Amino acid sequence: xxxxxxxxxxxMNLALERGFYFPSGGPYADAQAGFWEYGPNGxxxxxxxxxxxxxxxxxxxxxxxxxxxxxxxxxxxxASGHLAGFTDPVVQCTACSAxxxxxxxxxxxxxxxxxxxxxxxxxxxxxxxxxxxGCGGALGPSRRFNMMFGLGIGPGAEPAxxxxxxxxxxxxDFPRIYKTMRGxxxxxxxxxxxxxxxxIAPRQSLLxxxxxxxxxxxxFCNPNRLDDIKAFGEVAGTAIRLHDGSATREVTCERAVETxxxxxxxxxxxxxxxxxxxxxxxxxxxxxxxxxxxxxEKAFYATTALDFEAEVSTGWLExxxxxxxxxxxxxxxxxxxxxxxxxxxxxxxxxxxxxEMSMGIDRSLYTILEHSLREDAENDRTVLSLRPHMAPVQVxxxxxxxxxxxxxxxxxxxxSLREEHSAFLDHSGAIGRRYRRLDEAGAPLxxxxxxxxxxxxxxxxxxxxxxxxxxxxVADLAGAIxxxxxxxxx
RNA sequence: GCGAAGUUAGUAUAGCCUGGCAGUACACCAGCUUCCCAAGCUGGGAGCCGCGGGUUCAAAUCCCGCACUUCGCACCA
Numbered sequence: 001x002x003x004x005x006x007x008x009x010x011x012m013n014l015a016l017e018r019g020f021y022f023p024s025g026g027p028y029a030d031a032q033a034g035f036w037e038y039g040p041n042g043x044x045x046x047x048x049x050x051x052x053x054x055x056x057x058x059x060x061x062x063x064x065x066x067x068x069x070x071x072x073x074x075x076x077x078x079a080s081g082h083l084a085g086f087t088d089p090v091v092q093c094t095a096c097s098a099x100x101x102x103x104x105x106x107x108x109x110x111x112x113x114x115x116x117x118x119x120x121x122x123x124x125x126x127x128x129x130x131x132x133x134g135c136g137g138a139l140g141p142s143r144r145f146n147m148m149f150g151l152g153i154g155p156g157a158e159p160a161x162x163x164x165x166x167x168x169x170x171x172x173d174f175p176r177i178y179k180t181m182r183g184x185x186x187x188x189x190x191x192x193x194x195x196x197x198x199x200i201a202p203r204q205s206l207l208x209x210x211x212x213x214x215x216x217x218x219x220f221c222n223p224n225r226l227d228d229i230k231a232f233g234e235v236a237g238t239a240i241r242l243h244d245g246s247a248t249r250e251v252t253c254e255r256a257v258e259t260x261x262x263x264x265x266x267x268x269x270x271x272x273x274x275x276x277x278x279x280x281x282x283x284x285x286x287x288x289x290x291x292x293x294x295x296x297e298k299a300f301y302a303t304t305a306l307d308f309e310a311e312v313s314t315g316w317l318e319x320x321x322x323x324x325x326x327x328x329x330x331x332x333x334x335x336x337x338x339x340x341x342x343x344x345x346x347x348x349x350x351x352x353x354x355x356e357m358s359m360g361i362d363r364s365l366y367t368i369l370e371h372s373l374r375e376d377a378e379n380d381r382t383v384l385s386l387r388p389h390m391a392p393v394q395v396x397x398x399x400x401x402x403x404x405x406x407x408x409x410x411x412x413x414x415x416s417l418r419e420e421h422s423a424f425l426d427h428s429g430a431i432g433r434r435y436r437r438l439d440e441a442g443a444p445l446x447x448x449x450x451x452x453x454x455x456x457x458x459x460x461x462x463x464x465x466x467x468x469x470x471x472x473x474v475a476d477l478a479g480a481i482x483x484x485x486x487x488x489x490x
Numbered sequence: 491g492c493g494a495a496g497u498u499a500g501u502a503u504a505g506c507c508u509g510g511c512a513g514u515a516c517a518c519c520a521g522c523u524u525c526c527c528a529a530g531c532u533g534g535g536a537g538c539c540g541c542g543g544g545u546u547c548a549a550a551u552c553c554c555g556c557a558c559u560u561c562g563c564a565c566c567a
Contacts, residue, residue: 017501017517029541029557086567090491147566165567200491200565208566302567321567358567380528400525428519432527439527450525460526467527 006373007313011366012205014373014384018441020045021206034202034210036362041441044392044422045365046213049281050192052389053215053359055487056277061231061270063188063217064181068169070194071151071160076168079336080329086164087144091125102142147197162196167216167356171329174220174352178343185345185352186221186229186266192361206362207317213361219270220352222345223326226264227257234490235272243289243309263304263324267355271322274308274357278319280488281364282387284371287311290322298323310367319364325354372442384442385465388485394422395481396438396446402427410449413459413474417447421481439464445484447477 015021019039025031038046058065077083091102102121121142124130131138149162163169170189177189192215202208222228236254242261253272256262262271271290279285293305308320330341330351342351372385388394395417399410407427414425424443426434431448438446446462448469453459458471461480472480 013501019500023558027540031558033558082567090565197567203560203566298567305567323567398526401523430524430526430528432529435527437528448526452525462526469526 006370006375008204008370011313011370011373014369014382014440015042015205020369023205032210034199034208036205036209041392042365045368045386045390045442046361048390048392049361049365049368050215052281052487053192053277055489056280057217057273057357058188058190060490061188061273063190063219064177064183065190065192066170066173066177067193068163068166068173068191070163070196071153072163072168073160075336076172076333077148077161079332080168080171081332082148082161082164083146086148087146090145091121091139091142145200147199149196149198164197165195165216165358166191166193166214167218167329167358170216170218171333171354174218174330175339175341175343178220183220183343185225185343185350186219187352188217188219188270190215190217192216204314206366207314209362215359215361217270217357217359218329219266219355219357221266221355222348222350223353224348224350225345226266226353229265229269232265232269235269235276238272238275240271240275241285241289243291245292245294248289262306267304267306267322267324270355270357271306271308274320274322276490278308278310278364280387280389282368282372282390283310283364287371289316291316310371312367312370317363317367319360319367321356321358323356323358325356327351327353329354379467381436381439383439383464386442386444388444389487391442391444391485392422393424393438393441393443394445394485396424396426396434396443398425398431398434398446398448399427400431400448400450404451405454406449406451409453413447413449413477417478417481420478421485435462435467445481447472 018041020042021036021038023031024035024037054065057063074083077086102125125139125142148164151160151162152158153160170191174189177183178187192213194211195214196211199208199210202210206212232253236252238253239250240253240256241248241250242256244261251259251261253262253268256271257265257268262268275285275288278288288308288310290306291309293302293307298305302323303326304324306322307318308322309316309318311317333339334341334351342349344350345352368386368390369384374383374385375381376383397410397414397417399406410427411425414423417423424438424441426437428434435446442464444464446464448460448462450460452471453474457474459474459477460469461472461477462469
């Protein structure tokens with residue numbers, strides 16, 4: 001099947017029909033856009049994605065994982081720069097009420113800078129005589145639109161915010177974790193959880209949400225020892241696809257450092273682990289790239305920035321932002337809080353630098369679905385070829401026919417498997433229909449009980465991708481499934 | 491936020507112009523059949539027709555408002 005025959009709509013349809021995800025607030029008309037729910041199969045896929053992330057990144061690189069609060073006080077976001085920087089100055093036309101970003105309309109105006117006040121922007125609008133690009137009407141006064149959701153805590157409605165990224169608690173907690181958990185540089189601290197952004201125009205289901213999952217990793221390192229990574233050899237030969245703005249070329253992590261395409265081994269090591277993780281997650285790596293961001297695209301804190309992107313039917317999609325943030329975060333929190341964020345690295349006292357990998361989980365799951373879905377025209381079926389260790393349903397347990405005690409025997413086998421494996425019991429309808437349903441949900445294996453089972457204690461084990469079957473003794477079944485769905489390791 | 495088009499069962503849709511019992515296909519459930527790949531037969535469940543208001547004896551249908559979706563613009567740590 002050609003890649004082009006699977007598009008956004010067929011993934012969306014699969015998601016709705018097979019319980020992967022659907023809009024939140026179903027029956028109510030005032031449900032806002034940008035909020036989606038995961039159904040049973042979506043939860044299963046997400047759980048396995050996160051488990052693979054823990055194995056392939058957190059545990060493999062000896063990181064520590066925390067789980068921080070989603071609500072944080074204003075001071076955190078003063079220190080992080082979000083209160084000042086996570087806002088867009090907007091102006092609205094008084095005639096047609098179209099809204100524009102003021103800094104885009106005034107691009108190139110030397111009197112303005114990031115964080116110009118509304119009055120400075122109004123002055124620039126007046127001085128240059130800017131009017132509405134749409135209808136030519138007069139522009140109203142500018143205001144700042146902050147993308148953070150504000151909250152009122154307690155009866156006094158004390159201000160607080162839903163976090164717009166998970167990582168701030170990692171920075172705030174870093175000194176405590178480093179001390180109490182006996183950390184040593186370089187130290188990765190990881191967190192998976194929800195973040196919230198008040199997007200003006202959320203679109204395309206999981207691709208742009210107002211409430212979404214992130215998996216973030218902050219690697220704290222000594223800026224003087226960025227090439228001092230013991231495990232670098234593990235990924236030295238790992239290929240990554242680097243995109244420099246015009247061309248994409250595949251290089252090994254080692255070569256990327258030698259040629260200066262990647263600044264140091266700390267960055268290259270983690271980028272290599274990331275690439276291996278996504279390969280294991282079932283994304284088609286030939287349709288991915290690490291894109292180097294230009295100066296104008298970089299976030300305001302980043303000194304070097306790579307976006308890990310995947311090609312899907314709607315275009316290139318950013319899955320992970322990899323930023324070298326230097327000491328921006330720790331020095332910001334040190335200054336705002338008055339606490340000390342320096343730590344000892346051997347006999348050297350350093351304020352660690354941070355390399356961040358900020359992963360969008362929802363987008364990653366969408367990409368896995370799109371890259372895994374195929375139409376098998378020859379056998380007239382739709383197949384979700386998830387890697388076996390990623391599948392929300394690992395094994396279907398079917399009776400070929402219900403009578404002569406086959407149903408009862410099937411249920412016994414189902415009960416013996418379901419605690420260890422995600423199993424699905426099905427008696428009803430034609431066997432081919434049941435196989436196809438399992439194919440569409442991505443179940444890699446199906447066990448079928450037939451009359452021979454009653455005679456010799458064997459069942460058939462069918463593989464989703466090839467439709468091939470073999471006979472397996474019931475006693476060996478759990479082991480066979482375990483081997484098939486095991487998580488990969490280096 | 492702007493513009494356009496939409497919103498009817500799990501999914502895709504007909505009906506709307508011209509107001510009068512909400513239908514079809516696939517999917518789903520049960521039974522029969524069937525010893526391995528969406529077969530067939532019989533039966534069944536499923537929808538406050540996006541939400542709210544108005545007109546009318548009567549609204550999926552006409553009018554108004556709102557929400558959401560898609561596409562384009564704009565936006566996007």
